[in-house]
Amino acid sequence: xxxxxxxxxxxxxxxxxxxxxxxxxxxxxxxxxxxxxxxxxxxxxxxxxxxxxxxxxxxxxxxxxxxxxxxxxxxxxxxxxxxxxxxxxxxxxxxxxxxxxxxxxxxxxxxxxxxxxxxxxxxxxxxxxxxxxxxxxxxxxxxxxxxxxxxxxxxxxxxxxxxxxxxxxxxxxxxxxxxxxxxxxxxxxxxxxxxxxxxxxxxxxxxxxxxxxxxxxxxxxxxxxxxxxxxxxxxxxxxxxxxxxxxxxxxxxxxxxxxxxxxxxxxxxxxxxxxxxxxxxxxxxxxxxxxxxxxxxxxxxxxxxxxxxxxxxxxxxxxxxxxxxxxxxxxxxxxxxxxxxxxxxxxxxxxxxxxxxxxxxxxxxxxxxxxxxxxxxxxxxxxxxxxxxxxxxxxxxxxxxxxxxxxxxxxxxxxxxxxxxxxxxxxxxxxxxxxxxxxxxxxxxxxxxxxxxxxxxxxxxxxxxxxxxxxxxxxxxxxxxxxxxxxxxxxxxxxxxxxxxxxxxxxxxxxxxxxxxxxxxxxxxxxxxxxxxxxxxxxxxxxxxxxxxxxxxxxxxxxxxxxxxxxxxxxxxxxxxxxxxxxxxxxxxxxxxxxxxxxxxxxxxxxxxxxxxxxxxxxxxxxxxxxxxxxxxxxxxxxxxxxxxxxxxxxxxxxxxxxxxxxxxxxxxxxxxxxxxxxxxxxxxxxxxxxxxxxxxxxxxxxxxxxxxxxxxxxxxxxxxxxxxxxx
Ligand SMILES: *[C@@H]1O[C@H](CO)[C@@H](O)[C@H](O)[C@H]1NC(C)=O
Ligand SMILES: *[C@@H]1O[C@H](CO)[C@@H](O)[C@H](O)[C@H]1NC(C)=O
Ligand SMILES: *[C@@H]1O[C@H](CO)[C@@H](O)[C@H](O)[C@H]1NC(C)=O
Ligand SMILES: *[C@@H]1O[C@H](CO)[C@@H](O)[C@H](O)[C@H]1NC(C)=O
Ligand SMILES: *[C@@H]1O[C@H](CO)[C@@H](O)[C@H](O)[C@H]1NC(C)=O
Ligand SMILES: *[C@@H]1O[C@H](CO)[C@@H](O)[C@H](O)[C@H]1NC(C)=O
Ligand SMILES: *[C@@H]1O[C@H](CO)[C@@H](O)[C@H](O)[C@H]1NC(C)=O
Ligand SMILES: *[C@@H]1O[C@H](CO)[C@@H](O)[C@H](O)[C@H]1NC(C)=O
Ligand SMILES: *[C@@H]1O[C@H](CO)[C@@H](O)[C@H](O)[C@H]1NC(C)=O
Numbered sequence: 001x002x003x004x005x006x007x008x009x010x011x012x013x014x015x016x017x018x019x020x021x022x023x024x025x026x027x028x029x030x031x032x033x034x035x036x037x038x039x040x041x042x043x044x045x046x047x048x049x050x051x052x053x054x055x056x057x058x059x060x061x062x063x064x065x066x067x068x069x070x071x072x073x074x075x076x077x078x079x080x081x082x083x084x085x086x087x088x089x090x091x092x093x094x095x096x097x098x099x100x101x102x103x104x105x106x107x108x109x110x111x112x113x114x115x116x117x118x119x120x121x122x123x124x125x126x127x128x129x130x131x132x133x134x135x136x137x138x139x140x141x142x143x144x145x146x147x148x149x150x151x152x153x154x155x156x157x158x159x160x161x162x163x164x165x166x167x168x169x170x171x172x173x174x175x176x177x178x179x180x181x182x183x184x185x186x187x188x189x190x191x192x193x194x195x196x197x198x199x200x201x202x203x204x205x206x207x208x209x210x211x212x213x214x215x216x217x218x219x220x221x222x223x224x225x226x227x228x229x230x231x232x233x234x235x236x237x238x239x240x241x242x243x244x245x246x247x248x249x250x251x252x253x254x255x256x257x258x259x260x261x262x263x264x265x266x267x268x269x270x271x272x273x274x275x276x277x278x279x280x281x282x283x284x285x286x287x288x289x290x291x292x293x294x295x296x297x298x299x300x301x302x303x304x305x306x307x308x309x310x311x312x313x314x315x316x317x318x319x320x321x322x323x324x325x326x327x328x329x330x331x332x333x334x335x336x337x338x339x340x341x342x343x344x345x346x347x348x349x350x351x352x353x354x355x356x357x358x359x360x361x362x363x364x365x366x367x368x369x370x371x372x373x374x375x376x377x378x379x380x381x382x383x384x385x386x387x388x389x390x391x392x393x394x395x396x397x398x399x400x401x402x403x404x405x406x407x408x409x410x411x412x413x414x415x416x417x418x419x420x421x422x423x424x425x426x427x428x429x430x431x432x433x434x435x436x437x438x439x440x441x442x443x444x445x446x447x448x449x450x451x452x453x454x455x456x457x458x459x460x461x462x463x464x465x466x467x468x469x470x471x472x473x474x475x476x477x478x479x480x481x482x483x484x485x486x487x488x489x490x491x492x493x494x495x496x497x498x499x500x501x502x503x504x505x506x507x508x509x510x511x512x513x514x515x516x517x518x519x520x521x522x523x524x525x526x527x528x529x530x531x532x533x534x535x536x537x538x539x540x541x542x543x544x545x546x547x548x549x550x551x552x553x554x555x556x557x558x559x560x561x562x563x564x565x566x567x568x569x570x571x572x573x574x575x576x577x578x579x580x581x582x583x584x585x586x587x588x589x590x591x592x593x594x595x596x597x598x599x600x601x602x603x604x605x606x607x608x609x610x611x612x613x614x615x616x617x618x619x620x621x622x623x624x625x626x627x628x629x630x631x632x633x634x635x636x637x638x639x640x641x642x643x644x645x646x647x648x649x650x651x652x653x654x655x656x657x658x659x660x661x662x663x664x665x666x667x668x669x670x671x672x673x674x675x676x677x678x679x680x681x682x683x684x685x686x687x688x689x690x691x692x693x694x695x696x697x698x699x700x701x702x703x704x705x706x707x708x709x710x711x712x713x714x715x716x717x718x719x720x721x722x723x724x725x726x727x728x
Pocket of ligand 5 (some may be wrong): 397470
């Protein structure tokens with residue numbers, strides 16, 4: 001208001017009073033709009049959460065790309081969290097950032113979400129201002145990606161997973177939209193200690209010493225900074241790079257890894273009595289330049305029983321044990337505490353929660369200024385551009401190097417088929433697609449990708465449909481002095497720093513933001529175009545370099561493109577950016593070998609939900625004990641129970657049973673086991689490990705199922721254990 005009065009009084013004091021009085025109304029409108037643009041400090045804010053969990057059994061999990069990792073139950077549901085930020089007076093100046101508990105964004109999923117948003121909201125939420133970012137977790141349900149390569153281990157496309165993500169993200173945006181109200185934003189950062197570690201440090205060392213020296217106090221070969229945008233009492237959005245690989249590849253319970261766990265821990269600390277996913281406070285733990293980060297902070301060791309190097313650190317440059325990658329595994333901080341990484345997961349989540357809490361508990365810098373967005377499609381096969389030193393450069397059609405097959409210390413070996421036909425003939429999807437093996441690379445492709453030795457020439461593999469994307473989404477959001485670079489892949493630590501620094505310099509040079517310009521990277525988002533290393537790291541060809549699919553100039557091409565789009569973030573941008581064509585739609589023609597549920601049956605003389613193994617009634621349980629009940633089950637693919645639960649722990653409160661735990665509490669697990677395929681029988685285990693501080697009292701376990709008869713429709717049933725006692 002004060003600045004408005006100053007603006008108006010300057011006009012009134014102008015040397016041409018008559019003219020000024022005549023034009024006063026339009027001057028005052030000008031003052032209003034100038035000040036809105038310059039000092040926008042109130043935003044329209046909306047936050048929402050929804051469930052995106054696909055089929056939790058008989059489906060390949062996404063992230064490790066391991067054929068053997070077929071899900072068998074649930075640890076924690078996957079969620080999408082939507083954050084809408086807009087200018088109160090100009091609906092068009094609005095962005096929506098979705099942070100989803102999935103391994104990566106995807107073109108097909110994004111396309112379907114945008115179609116749903118267009119149906120409901122017209123032109124309010126579009127390809128330009130909607131971002132689908134991922135937490136890059138590796139224990140969620142697979143089969144939703146549009147390109148062929150990531151579908152191989154899931155035996156093709158799984159429509160049920162895809163639909164759960166699309167519908168859940170739409171619901172999260174609906175909820176955020178319904179909650180829109182004005183509020184203010186603030187921004188800050190802090191150091192996260194013990195939250196990540198570089199998993200390819202020998203590649204990082206290939207970067208120039210002078211450049212590395214600039215970051216010795218910011219984590220050296222890791223970014224240890226968490227950046228956080230506070231929505232006040234309503235929630236926050238934070239960025240910190242760490243792979244979602246705390247839970248190991250040998251786990252088969254669907255979960256959300258460390259960022260989903262961090263969100264659960266934070267949200268339930270604010271509203272402890274709300275069921276997970278039903279809180280109003282929304283905690284966003286988004287991914288950043290994740291490429292070479294690992295949550296396995298103890299390092300990587302040989303798990304080679306009987307070998308002299310068993311328990312020793314892996315060979316540093318190649319991450320091998322006795323010459324092969326299979327035995328080299330990273331270890332998280334809770335390595336000794338369980339066999340699947342669940343304790344490490346909670347510990348890596350907790351350090352992120354602690355960092356976010358310290359930021360939310362301090363006074364952060366207010367965010368002021370306009371909300372803008374820019375988006376183009378960029379075809380990265382054969383993209384030509386000029387490097388800052390004036391030399392012409394180009395990207396190449398996608399290709400995977402040999403080290404891609406070696407995997408990483410977070411999950412050695414990838415995509416089982418690369419081990420040769422001999423060992424992969426169990427994969428029926430591979431049996432179909434192997435006849436379309438990627439074409440032999442041309443001399444031009446070999447030269448373009450050099451020094452990468454090409455294993456899979458995916459950019460030239462378009463049968464039965466494209467194996468890798470060629471066209472990616474390039475997108476930036478500006479909220480006051482904060483700029484989010486939405487990245488279609490996994491930038492390594494140094495690649496992220498170079499891109500952020502280049503865009504920041506351009507924002508300042510173009511007078512779009514002053515010295516307070518603050519740039520974060522978010523992703524893998526929108527499209528999954530694998531990794532992005534620096535040119536120097538690329539030359540080393542560790543896993544990340546081998547998976548930098550568009551060749552050695554990939555990062556420079558992105559730096560060129562993102563910086564060139566900076567002028568479109570101006571308060572009054574001119575023109576529209578040049579975009580390549582949108583990528584082709586592949587989902588409708590996708591192969592799918594994942595078969596549906598045939599039928600369910602209860603064993604003779606038993607009924608669905610009947611207790612097979614009951615809880616202990618004779619003695620009281622205490623904190624730390626696990627209560628287990630087993631029921632006659634049915635296939636949970638019959639009904640995903642989205643926004644619901646497969647189980648509950650109920651407490652008897654004043655004579656009434658009250659649900660106190662759901663399937664998303666980390667203390668509970670839901671496990672489904674097929675007993676007989678021919679008879680259609682299965683069983684379900686519901687486990688609850690009693691947390692310390694659980695009130696003494698009478699409890700019971702319930703199981704919620706849905707059975708499919710051979711003929712007829714699916715029907716719901718409930719199983720209930722006996723009552724049991726928890727002692728103080
Ligand atoms: C943290 O924020 C301060 C203040 O904006 C800034 O100077 C500093 O560069 C930030 N740190 C990182 C690593 O971005
Ligand atoms: C291992 O990597 C480091 C850093 O890039 C390099 O200096 C060294 O020569 C490499 N050692 C071997 C055996 O390749
Ligand atoms: C979710 O929260 C709302 C509002 O607090 C409440 O009415 C509803 O019962 C809750 N749902 C569950 C499943 O807890
Ligand atoms: C799961 O994998 C981890 C990492 O390789 C290993 O340490 C652990 O022993 C495995 N768990 C089981 C039950 O095999
Ligand atoms: C890229 O360029 C090469 C050589 O000119 C050509 O063979 C290939 O078809 C191009 N690929 C794409 C996807 O444009
Ligand atoms: C420009 O930079 C590229 C990439 O680092 C390098 O290959 C090229 O030789 C440089 N050109 C000149 C003229 O220095
Ligand atoms: C698999 O490889 C082994 C060793 O190379 C060979 O002896 C065997 O015949 C192969 N099996 C098949 C089915 O090709
Ligand atoms: C649940 O409890 C049963 C019986 O103790 C046990 O076999 C199973 O491993 C437990 N499941 C999980 C996920 O802890
Ligand atoms: C469990 O508690 C309920 C509520 O008090 C009671 O009606 C029921 O008889 C109890 N069941 C058993 C098996 O003790």
